[in-house]
Amino acid sequence: MSIISTGKGLNKYDVHICGNTIPTSQLNRHIGLKNKVLIVADDGIPKQHITKLKKLIKNKNVKVFIFKQGEKSKSFKTYQKITNQLFKYNFDRSDILIAFGGGVVGDLTGFCAATFLRGIKYIQIPTTLLSQVDSSVGGKTAINVPQGKNLIGSFYNPSYVLISTFFLQTLSDSQYKSGLGEVVKYAFIGNKRLKNIIQNNANKIVSKDENILKLIITESIKTKSKIVTLDEKESGIRAILNFGHTFGHAIEAHHKYKDISHGAAITLGMIIAARVSFYEGHISEKQLKNVIEIIDSLNLNSDFKKYKYSGLKKYMAADKKVSKGKLNLVLIDKNFKAFKTSNFNNKNILKAFS
Numbered sequence: 001m002s003i004i005s006t007g008k009g010l011n012k013y014d015v016h017i018c019g020n021t022i023p024t025s026q027l028n029r030h031i032g033l034k035n036k037v038l039i040v041a042d043d044g045i046p047k048q049h050i051t052k053l054k055k056l057i058k059n060k061n062v063k064v065f066i067f068k069q070g071e072k073s074k075s076f077k078t079y080q081k082i083t084n085q086l087f088k089y090n091f092d093r094s095d096i097l098i099a100f101g102g103g104v105v106g107d108l109t110g111f112c113a114a115t116f117l118r119g120i121k122y123i124q125i126p127t128t129l130l131s132q133v134d135s136s137v138g139g140k141t142a143i144n145v146p147q148g149k150n151l152i153g154s155f156y157n158p159s160y161v162l163i164s165t166f167f168l169q170t171l172s173d174s175q176y177k178s179g180l181g182e183v184v185k186y187a188f189i190g191n192k193r194l195k196n197i198i199q200n201n202a203n204k205i206v207s208k209d210e211n212i213l214k215l216i217i218t219e220s221i222k223t224k225s226k227i228v229t230l231d232e233k234e235s236g237i238r239a240i241l242n243f244g245h246t247f248g249h250a251i252e253a254h255h256k257y258k259d260i261s262h263g264a265a266i267t268l269g270m271i272i273a274a275r276v277s278f279y280e281g282h283i284s285e286k287q288l289k290n291v292i293e294i295i296d297s298l299n300l301n302s303d304f305k306k307y308k309y310s311g312l313k314k315y316m317a318a319d320k321k322v323s324k325g326k327l328n329l330v331l332i333d334k335n336f337k338a339f340k341t342s343n344f345n346n347k348n349i350l351k352a353f354s
């Protein structure tokens, strides 16, 4: 089991990463024995996981709230349903929420915790690979509104994060690959050790080998944690976590957020961004090939050619990475370090798509 301490000052919290066996002492210490607990989950997580979690918790005042799975539930309506439960059970500031599921559950539950009585404790137990390596760490909580995704929210750290590879065994192939997209992102934006692990163990990653999963999750969290701790409110370096996301978000929007997972879209976005990096002279042809080889070795889709810049441009203009009318891109350099820039030749974007 590895433990990564993240966050700053009073907002510090531990992220525990374990294999298929889940240690419970820290979990129970964070939950406490006497206070009330509400587990929030969606109806897409296999029931056996909820039963298992309830068994691991010693506290006897545990309630479970389940909402309909899917991005649509990350709404005011579900927010109200959850907070209504908290009022119904007379939750106070000593009580605790547990977000048990993917990023939708985590973002929504985190936002309830951030705002209920101006803030109560919550624990993240992420169960998708994407939420394990990305959304459960960094304290971003949010709901969607008709005006856009994640536009209402706050930065509010959990008090504890527990990650077990056990839950990943039931994930769909597409969900698993979506999370792998974010894992390779950390390898491309600076985590050399992770890049080596992936290059040497692609088959084990594809077959969800417990030990390798533990390693790649730990390395991913190390990178995310380092970056978000340096820039808690996303005003600077945190932008490099968006490598592949400007093009990836445009691809998701082009598909109307259907038929393609977030990770699959950003994987294609990373290839396009790596190609821009190559045409801008920041990486060599060999390094560009290396990016694509890594993606292919994990059986992730690398076929970016069906997308045209002309078709995606309008979505990129609406992206929040456009500031003062100029598009910002996150590119990579020859040391596989990411950097944000608005200084590039538009012709190289066109070339990157061809």
Ligand SMILES: NC(=O)c1ccc[n+]([C@@H]2O[C@H](COP(=O)([O-])OP(=O)(O)OC[C@H]3O[C@@H](n4cnc5c(N)ncnc54)[C@H](O)[C@@H]3O)[C@@H](O)[C@H]2O)c1
Pocket (backbone or CB within 6 Å): 042, 043, 044, 045, 046, 049, 069, 070, 071, 074, 101, 102, 103, 104, 105, 107, 127, 128, 130, 131, 134, 135, 136, 137, 138, 139, 140, 141, 150, 167, 168, 169, 170, 171, 172, 175, 178, 262
């Ligand atoms: N806060 C952040 O920093 C951050 C970062 C990245 C993404 N996000 C958010 O995360 C969300 C996407 O998260 P996601 O990809 O985890 O999607 P998700 O939460 O919708 O989960 C995907 C599906 O997997 C199911 N599921 C969950 N655990 C399972 C398991 N162990 N076995 C089988 N099925 C399981 C869920 O029921 C759901 O149907 C988006 O809303 C996005 O905005 C937030």
Ligand SMILES: [Zn+2]
Pocket (backbone or CB within 6 Å): 182, 245, 262, 266
């Ligand atoms: Zn992402």
